[in-house]
Amino acid sequence: LFFPEEPHGAAPVDFLQELPSCQSARRRRGGTQERRAAPQGPAATRVAEPRALQQDGGEQAARPAREYPLCIAEKRRLRDFQQADIKYLSRWKKWKRSSRKSLKKILSEAKGVSSYLVLWRHDIHSIEGRFGTGIQSYFSFLRFLVLLNFIIFILMFSFVTLPIIISNYGIFNSTIAKISSKNIDYNCTIYEPSGNKGLVYFYTYLQDLLSGTGILEVTSLFYGYYTIDTVWISIMRYNLPLAYLLATFAYLALSLLWIIKRSVGGFKQNLVHDADPFQSYCNKVFAGWDFCITDPNAAQLKHRSLQYELQMDLEEERLKQKIADRTIKEKLRIYSLRIFINIIVIAVLSGCFYSIYRVTVFSQEKSNDISNLNFQASLLVQYLPSIVITLANFIGPQIFSFLIRFEDYLPAFEIILTLMRCVFLRLANIAVLLFSLWSQISDCAADKCEPCGYNYKLYPCWESDVGQEMYKLMIFDFIIILAFTLFMDFPRKLLVTHCSCKAIQWWGLQEFSISDNVLEIIYGQTICWIGTFFSPLLPAIATVKYFIIFYIKKICLIHTRKPADKPIRASTSNFFFLIVLLIGLILAFIPVGVSIASIPSSKACGPFRHFNTSWQVVPDTILGFPRGLQQVLFGMASEAFAVPFFIVICLVMFYFMALAGAHKRVVEQLREQLVLESRDKMFLIRKITEAQRH
């Protein structure tokens, strides 16, 4: 009796056990497992990276015992069996094997010790246990930024500030040399920072601390301090301007490389397979449960969020079907509505930018006659750009998330689009601030910048001014985060726990929204990157700031917030953070690059007094190299080299893209073949069964 609709699983089991593929899989596994009565099906493709080290000459490629999925008793038996084999090896192979083993032991000991040194290991582990890996990735991102800023600070400090300190104290027989200026108009070099002379009120100290003027202006915090030209350490000549410039390039390159290295893992996933990696059902179901969760409440939340996520995805699929069935009239209506809303968004953005521009100009003008204002007013004027930027950063996202509801996109796309708009808003705000500063500095109407190339009356040392603005932004950002936590989160929590009126209970605790928090710290980091050229000690301030923010956010999370209902997954979030950070870094390249290369450096202060622009120091140094090297370097910078180089790089890129496309196609073909093969196999088995029954 042969039932044509027989389900596949009814094929007799004994046949499957005799298949050659099954036999080889069983042999490879050592065949010691009695628990699995049923066969494993087609051969378990055991392509665990064969440890190339283990491939000894005549011996079979044996993997270390721990890589076998057996219980410990079995593994012990396997290891003893493997070791029995060793007796027959030659002495050389024995020595190789034992040295490899001891090396591995040493490495694992070292790893164990170094894991104690990892910052905040226990804190992040406990957060992971209570809130899941999505929020944990935010905190490990914060830790990464602390480390990055610390390294940048060490870099700038040791190459730029340390030589000056050494020479000031005369260690190693060091002296400084200042070249007297020639060919520069005297007017350009007048620079009298209003360092405090005589009696001052106490509040001026506070004002100086908050806005970087006065005493702080003449310290090594700002660019203006570094007026030394060379430092002689014993007999070596240390070229400070060159070091300053190269250290700047070095920290930008270091940040770039480190971020790319961290994001390579997530990127590989995207490139390798074409299925949408963040939405795949299998990913959600098989890897959905965070095994690190230890708290039953968190587990409840996770259950609910998983259920919600799965239901949303299924809902989205049905929506997609609905969208595909839209009529032309409906499509027209939706597209025109979207265009209208995008125009509104652009209008909002330009409103923000214009107000930032006006406020910056106003603040710069007013702060130049500081003596007429009292303490509070002058502080307000100084901080006006920062206040406006923070307001814009706060209101903008609210408007965006309100508007996007009308645009009728898929839910996942809505989230991404709102995020993109917020990112653009925040980063563009910084850009507009800098642009308005520069328009003031290079305001050359009415011959204001005649002899020096920049507005020397108002800004005798313009780099320090830019550095001050960045410093103010950073301090204000920090104060705002503190203030929000203290004055909004804790009272809210107190209200919710003690007052049982229904409206407040419905309002509830605030969610810990990962994307908002991440944008906040990326905004701070971009300011730090831009500001480090103008204020070399800024990364130290950033390190301390992020250090304190870690603890604040942790306390805030544990006591006052509830986790979001729709959490972002760990893989999405890691990739997203790093991409936005990369965008911030590339944005930071632009102002620094423009300041170095095209705006004339100030003649009254700083290490680049004797050069037209800051970049000038590099060609000047190259001119001091031996002739052959000079020619090579100039050749590399000329068009004859750059254009073919660029073409070659494009060709290499196209090659790799074509290779990837070809591989994808081969994978598809192999997959189809696999399906056909399995169908053939089932067909044959059924035929055999049929034949057997007759």
Add this chain to the structure above:
Amino acid sequence: QELTFLSKQEILLAYKRFSELLPKEERENACSRRVPKSHILTLPELRANPFQHRICHVFSTSEAGDDSMSFEDFLDMLSVFSDSATSDIKSHYAFRIFDFDDDGTLDKKDLEQLVNCLTGQGEESRLSSTEMEQLIQNILEESDIDKDGTINLSEFQHVVSRSPDFASSFKIIL
């Protein structure tokens, strides 16, 4: 130590936690004792886990079938769930944990039970049957290569190797 993926400190910590689960008088001989399932499930790491029973069942080597675990089973479990285990090992054991009826493949019933475990116990937290159907269809479409209606070990390993979240979510650290 070379039989597991754990470092020396981790093994010592595991020993400490394991011996805490035993009643006081048996603690000296902890290596050869078996801890009944109910005690293992009081560990905070397993308490909140919906797969706790499956984990105990899969890692236990007791012949009596009562899912009690010896210290070596416990180490085995921690080794598979540690950070440094290869993804091969993890996916192999994950397959066994998800295979609720122990038949070597993940069929529709297994997948249904898996999804119910994920969304939580209790009537209101389960998906409706149409949603479940749709979800299982989608899963099979994505992962069943040979289209036989079930997911076997190699298909599971293949689909999990492309999944970016698996390595970070399938881990327990004491």
